[in-house]
Amino acid sequence: MNYLQWLTSETKTKFWHDSAIPSEIDAAIENGATGVTTNPVLTYKTLQAVPDFWQPMVDRIPKDLTQAEHAEALLKMVATYAAGKFRGIFEASNGQQGYALGQLDPSICMDSEKMLAQGLRYASWADNISVKTPSIMSALPLVEELSSRGIAVCTTVNFSVSQAMAMAEAYMRGRAKAKAAGIQPKPLFVVQQGGRLDEYLLETATDSKIDISPDVIKNAGNAVCKKVYNLFKERNIPATVMPAGLRGVHHLTSMAGAEMTFSLQARIQQMTIEADPERVCHIDEEIPDGTIKELYKIPEFVRAYEEGALKPEEFLTFGVTQKTLSQFLWTGWVPLENYQKAPTGARWF
Amino acid sequence: MVTNEYLKKLSESRGYWWTDTADYATMDQAIENGATGVTTNPILVMKSLYANPEFWRPYLGSAAGLTGDAKAEEILRCVTSEIAKKFRPIFEATEGAQGYVCAQVNPKKQGETEAMIEMGRRLAAWAPNIAVKIPATAAGIRAIEALASEGITTVGTVSFTASQVVSIAAAQQHGIERCRAAGRKPGAAFSVLMVGRLDDYLRDVAKDMRSDVPEADIICAGTAAIKNAYRACKRRGYEAKLMPAGMRGAYHATALAGSDMSFSLSAGILDALSREPRFVEHIDEDVPADAIARLRTIPEFVRAYEIGGLPEEEFIRFGASQRTLSQFVEAGWNRIVEFRL
Numbered sequence: 001m002n003y004l005q006w007l008t009s010e011t012k013t014k015f016w017h018d019s020a021i022p023s024e025i026d027a028a029i030e031n032g033a034t035g036v037t038t039n040p041v042l043t044y045k046t047l048q049a050v051p052d053f054w055q056p057m058v059d060r061i062p063k064d065l066t067q068a069e070h071a072e073a074l075l076k077m078v079a080t081y082a083a084g085k086f087r088g089i090f091e092a093s094n095g096q097q098g099y100a101l102g103q104l105d106p107s108i109c110m111d112s113e114k115m116l117a118q119g120l121r122y123a124s125w126a127d128n129i130s131v132k133t134p135s136i137m138s139a140l141p142l143v144e145e146l147s148s149r150g151i152a153v154c155t156t157v158n159f160s161v162s163q164a165m166a167m168a169e170a171y172m173r174g175r176a177k178a179k180a181a182g183i184q185p186k187p188l189f190v191v192q193q194g195g196r197l198d199e200y201l202l203e204t205a206t207d208s209k210i211d212i213s214p215d216v217i218k219n220a221g222n223a224v225c226k227k228v229y230n231l232f233k234e235r236n237i238p239a240t241v242m243p244a245g246l247r248g249v250h251h252l253t254s255m256a257g258a259e260m261t262f263s264l265q266a267r268i269q270q271m272t273i274e275a276d277p278e279r280v281c282h283i284d285e286e287i288p289d290g291t292i293k294e295l296y297k298i299p300e301f302v303r304a305y306e307e308g309a310l311k312p313e314e315f316l317t318f319g320v321t322q323k324t325l326s327q328f329l330w331t332g333w334v335p336l337e338n339y340q341k342a343p344t345g346a347r348w349f
Numbered sequence: 350m351v352t353n354e355y356l357k358k359l360s361e362s363r364g365y366w367w368t369d370t371a372d373y374a375t376m377d378q379a380i381e382n383g384a385t386g387v388t389t390n391p392i393l394v395m396k397s398l399y400a401n402p403e404f405w406r407p408y409l410g411s412a413a414g415l416t417g418d419a420k421a422e423e424i425l426r427c428v429t430s431e432i433a434k435k436f437r438p439i440f441e442a443t444e445g446a447q448g449y450v451c452a453q454v455n456p457k458k459q460g461e462t463e464a465m466i467e468m469g470r471r472l473a474a475w476a477p478n479i480a481v482k483i484p485a486t487a488a489g490i491r492a493i494e495a496l497a498s499e500g501i502t503t504v505g506t507v508s509f510t511a512s513q514v515v516s517i518a519a520a521q522q523h524g525i526e527r528c529r530a531a532g533r534k535p536g537a538a539f540s541v542l543m544v545g546r547l548d549d550y551l552r553d554v555a556k557d558m559r560s561d562v563p564e565a566d567i568i569c570a571g572t573a574a575i576k577n578a579y580r581a582c583k584r585r586g587y588e589a590k591l592m593p594a595g596m597r598g599a600y601h602a603t604a605l606a607g608s609d610m611s612f613s614l615s616a617g618i619l620d621a622l623s624r625e626p627r628f629v630e631h632i633d634e635d636v637p638a639d640a641i642a643r644l645r646t647i648p649e650f651v652r653a654y655e656i657g658g659l660p661e662e663e664f665i666r667f668g669a670s671q672r673t674l675s676q677f678v679e680a681g682w683n684r685i686v687e688f689r690l
Contacts (some may be wrong), residue, residue: 110553138556203460204662206461300666319670
């Protein structure tokens with residue numbers, strides 16, 4: 001039994017596979033994966049990695065679609081394929097696990113109406129599609145509405161306690177409506193992109209010449225993640241924390257045993273299996289007070305860590321939100337819009 | 350592009366214009382229409398490479414065998430120095446006041462002063478008429494002053510706010526004065542405000558806030574910020590030329606006509622300006638007070654508009670800065686690294 005098989009069978013920790021490459025998905029299922037992260041960037045990557053595999057399906061996409069419709073058709077093709085692989089797990093777990101994700105167009109995610117329309121289209125692709133949305137103010141009505149209809153939601157582009165708690169509260173409102181209407185509530189997966197937060201804090205701390213060790217900054221994302229996890233437990237919020245974008249094995253082992261669902265790239269799965277860490281649960285170990293005190297030297301850490309420090313209208317303007325949305329747009333959505341199509345240059349550079 | 354009467358008038362006024370592209374084939378026509386410089390960035394170089402790979406490949410032999418950041422930097426050197434030759438006569442005729450081609454430091458290093466200073470020195474050595482472009486973060490502001498003090502021409506970029514424009518110009522002024530005090534000839538100085546990118550960012554923020562500020566006001570935001578910065582720089586006697594960039598329509602240029610700014614104009618804006626019936630000076634007209642009052646209901650506008658609305662340590666965290674630098678890295682720099690030689 002390798003470390004991942006131990007983790008998923010002997011502890012409460014679960015993991016999803018973080019790529020849409022077919023052979024990698026099959027290998028991850030062998031190691032205990034119970035879902036799959038798909039998004040525009042990963043969709044484009046699988047098209048580049050195994051173009052011949054996808055081409056017959058690409059050929060069936062109508063030729064007269066707009067750029068945005070073309071991108072959405074490619075997302076649907078890959079997400080429904082990936083969802084098919086997890087159908088059995090979805091049914092066996094009564095809809096608690098076994099999802100693939102449908103992520104919204106990053107350029108419309110400040111428009112609640114457009115987001116809801118796209119989210120409902122995605123949810124119609126398959127029962128085990130979870131709609132993935134950035135954690136910004138305009139997503140709050142979407143999270144509530146989809147949850148009330150018994151649709152699983154995944155909130156991403158999330159770096160702060162404030163964002164996670166606001167999304168969870170919207171989920172609880174939707175969940176209550178679903179129950180009142182006799183609809184079975186579906187899960188909420190709250191992504192924590194701790195590695196990206198660490199990188200952003202390192203950049204801003206260097207820019208401001210703050211006297212702090214880069215090794216201390218590497219604890220920032222985990223500190224936010226553990227705090228959200230504990231708040232969910234304290235407040236009986238049945239949402240699942242999903243750490244993603246891990247930068248090393250330590251991001252996983254330091255939270256081993258948690259009732260979380262990790263999103264793990266093939267590279268991290270391989271590194272973990274090869275490192276074969278000691279099989280010990282570390283989730284109950286607290287980050288030392290001294291580390292948190294050091295991190296408080298960075299103003300952006302305080303905004304990420306303190307509940308309520310970021311107001312809902314600041315979720316969008318938070319620097320790392322903009323950085324991440326821009327990356328999703330330019331390395332995911334725009335390449336999909338242009339995939340096997342002549343670029344129209346409709347977007348401003 | 351054919352003869353463009355508006356551009357000719359613009360270059361006969363106190364203003365200057367620079368062509369906002371790395372498309373080599375358009376340079377001669379731009380010079381005929383009065384262009385006195387070129388503003389490139391990682392995205393514009395990427396676009397030019399991928400649009401005309403066969404044209405550029407013969408110039409890029411020295412990048413063969415390089416990988417990663419070193420490869421991107423060498424490609425930038427080859428492209429930029431070739432374009433710089435075209436503008437060398439203007440540089441010499443104006444004794445270094447105009448005739449520059451921009452070269453931008455690695456956008457991944459935006460928080461690292463020393464890395465940007467070292468790279469800036471390398472870029473400046475490519476040709477006498479290279480203007481070194483540095484993002485306006487706190488680290489970048491320190492790098493700008495250091496490079497200006499060495500007599501290097503600097504352009505502060507990735508700038509969306511009046512505070513950034515004024516900080517850039519102040520750092521350049523300190524550097525220029527240190528350079529003169531050391532008995533050396535200083536370079537020129539340019540301070541960018543990406544007017545259209547500020548409008549784009551505020552439009553998204555306003556939508557998310559469910560603000561009712563109309564589109565007609567949103568498209569005045571960048572113009573209002575640069576007019577505010579222009580007056581502040583004049584009052585303080587800074588030598589830097591302001592550089593409005595990232596325009597989305599002719600309105601962004603015409604509102605500033607009559608100023609002594611160096612306008613950075615992309616192909617779409619050049620085309621739009623060719624249809625302007627007359628050249629009319631508007632620089633002394635304010636954006637209407639009622640529009641400013643409505644825009645002020647968006648907190649991000651206040652941060653962008655007020656001098657001092659954004660402290661230096663917040664430059665790097667400003668949403669539009671992170672959005673733009675991420676685009677420069679992902680859609681520009683990294684694709685230059687991937688370019689097949």
